[in-house]
Amino acid sequence: MKSLYYFRILSLCLVGLLPGRYTVAQTESAYYSTFATPISPANYRTSATGAGLCLSCLVSNPERAADTDLENYATIQNTLGLLGGGVALSLSLSGTAPATYRAGVVISSGNALNANTLATLTLRTYLGGNQQQELLANDALVSSTALSDSRVRLEFVSSKPFDQLEIAVGGILNGINTVRVLYAYGVPANTQFTKAVGYLSRATEPSTDDYKATTGGTGISACVGTGVANPLNAVDAGLNNFATLTTLAGVNCSAALQVKLERPAPAGYQAGFVVGNGGVLDVNALNSLQITTYLNGVAQEARSGAELLELTLLPDNRYQVSFKSGLAFDRVEIKQSALASALNTLQVYYGFGIEPRAFQDDEPVLSDFTEPKRGTEYQESGSALACVGCSSTNPQKAADNTFSESDYAEVRFPIAALGTYKLKLRLNGAGQAGNRAGIALRTNNTLLNNTLLQNIRINTYGGTNGSRLLESSSATTLLDLGLVGDNRHQLGFLTTQDFEWVEVEVTGGVGLFSAAQIFYAFADDPNPDFPAEVGPPQRRCRWSYAPFRAGAWKVG
Structure with a gap:
């Protein structure tokens, strides 16, 4: 009976230690554009895109992007696309990738992949021949990663299932006109958390002490129209309410909103905001943002730009933008600077400090x-x-x-x-x-x-x-x-x-x-999605036992 009693106590403790986690098995399948004997149009196809002309546009050796050799390639040649003309290569996958899979293609090009050249590339997914999603490669949701031998991986986390991926090369001035395509893929993205320990800028009775709004620039007159509207909405209990940051493109002005969290977040917690703008954030818009943490009124850490901030698409066209902290913090600030062609209106829903395991695998x-x-x-x-x-x-x-x-x-x-x-x-x-x-x-x-x-x-x-x-x-x-x-x-x-x-x-x-x-x-196996519920730590049982995998993170 005593052993049964201890077993029940341990079971209750484990329920408290594992709040609402759903883990996608790491044995999920990955799908590639790999076929023993690729044939068109079942495994690949080429096509003209857009309503404009495309002179000397062609795809050489398209079957090489659909065979089992992941090192050889097809070549898309767009010598001169006029008025929106272009050429595309569609590649079928070896199976159907579910929603939340990473959809991508590995390419190489002689051009530097900056925002202008990425704008000449378009990625599309299909299911059963019907288009599912379409994103320009300079979209903030599309990541561009340099691999070995001048290869580049372009990918995004899909919101719909797909069994085919297409890359199109447009005819925009100063764009890419020759692209080598090695293969397309759909691979598992990550695990999911439904609940997490953490703190939001969520006050039952919010006041002006819970936020600080500032505007900066080269002169007061130059910054007319820049500022923060309805800042109280970013610290109230209604998580669908939002404050609005506005800046003027091309003017050296900035708008910032600092919010107080429910409680201080320890070092290592993810620090950031849930934001939106009713549309899609591009690379330039993300480069205009900076996140700063504070403790007792003193700035602790800051991260800015697409290279240092993490960005994840959430439901209803919202995003979480954040970084992993190295110091404790009780406030977070988001600052938007005005850049040429950048986003000038940003909706800020709330700030957060959330446990790192909600964003990372706790069993690597x-x-x-x-x-x-x-x-x-x-x-x-x-x-x-x-x-x-x-x-x-x-x-x-x-x-x-x-x-x-x-x-x-x-x-x-x-x-x-x-x-x-x-x-x-x-x-x-x-x-x-x-x-x-x-x-x-x-x-x-x-x-x-x-x-x-x-x-x-x-x-x-x-x-x-x-x-x-x-x-x-x-x-x-x-x-x-x-x-x-x-x-x-x-x-x-x-x-x-x-x-x-x-x-x-x-x-x-x-x-x-x-x-x-x-x-x-x-x-x-990283966790990109924002947890559905965020709250303080649950009361845990006092229990002493040897962990089944001591030192899993090798923290001294």
């Missing part, structure tokens, strides 16, 4: 082996090993299951050295298509800015003992997932292929970090 696959061996659990390479004054120590510690703060591999570069060091780590489990692949590391420069990120690359591998390079991400296309303690950062990118190894490649040089400490590699 790690490089955590009891006795890691060189060659089978970790591998070193790179020119850094041969440069004068360069050194690496304890590479096995990035692959072991010891979780102390001092447990890491380290590589050092002289200040003027230009060496490159690679450490490849095998995961203690399988990383699957749709997972995020990453590395936890720390540099001697505690702030990982864009300049330092340009000296870090992350690669995934498969094949026998990690012999086959699969995907790669570097520079600002890497996601800085925030601090995980004592200035350690998690850096990663979303994958489209299964993988077993994750490699970090770091480069030294003048003005850059001269030492890097590498803690572990991981594959996780």
Whole structure:
């Protein structure tokens, strides 16, 4: 009877510890434009797009984007598209991808993919021959990630199921006119949280003490028309009410709204806002936003722009824009600056500070082996090993299951050295298509800015003992997932292929970090959707037992 009593108590405790989480199994299928003998139009087709002319427009070797070789490619050639003319390649998938899957295509082009050139590309999804969604590649919901060998991945999280993806190249001035298409895909996006621990700017009886609205610029007269309307709506209990930030495009003015949370949020919580504008946020609009956290009236951290802020589409054309904090905070502020052709009206519903597991996988696959061996659990390479004054120590510690703060591999570069060091780590489990692949590391420069990120690359591998390079991400296309303690950062990118190894490649040089400490590699299943319910921690039972997976995040 006593054992049954304890079992019931433990069951009640577990109910409190796991509030409303629904996890999508990591065994969900991924779908690709891969067919043993691709035929048209069943597996691929080409077509002219738009009502205008397209001179010398063609698609060479379209079947190569639909065969089983993910390394060869079709070539879309749009020599001169006039008045909206263009050419498109549609690729069927090996199955039907459900809504919330990532829909994308891997391409390469000789042009830099900035906002102007991305505007010449269009992505469309279909189901049974009927169009489902259409987005320009410069839409804020479409991510552009640089992979290895000048390849680029364009993708978005679908809101409707699809079995075919199309990429169209338009004829806009200064746009891309030659695109190599390697393959299309539909891969699982992530897990879902229905409830989460956290705090909103949600006051039962809101007052002017709960918010602060400011306007900045070069002169009062120049900023007429810029400001914050109905700020009280962003701190009341009605989560469908909103304040409005307005700026004038092309004028050096800004509008900011700071809101108070229900309670202080600890370090590591996601800090941000739920916003909207009745339409679609593009890259320029996201670049005009900055999020800042405060504690007791003092600014703590700030993130700005499409490269540092996370953006997720929510129901009713709303978005959550946020970043993972490194310091505690009790207020958050959103600031909108006026940029040329940027959004000038933003609806701000509420601010938030929410537990990180609502945005991240709390059971990642790690490089955590009891006795890691060189060659089978970790591998070193790179020119850094041969440069004068360069050194690496304890590479096995990035692959072991010891979780102390001092447990890491380290590589050092002289200040003027230009060496490159690679450490490849095998995961203690399988990383699957749709997972995020990453590395936890720390540099001697505690702030990982864009300049330092340009000296870090992350690669995934498969094949026998990690012999086959699969995907790669570097520079600002890497996601800085925030601090995980004592200035350690998690850096990663979303994958489209299964993988077993994750490699970090770091480069030294003048003005850059001269030492890097590498803690572990991981594959996780991120959570992009905003939780349906947010509230304070539930009362938990006092229970002491050994966790089934001690130190899952290797936090010292």
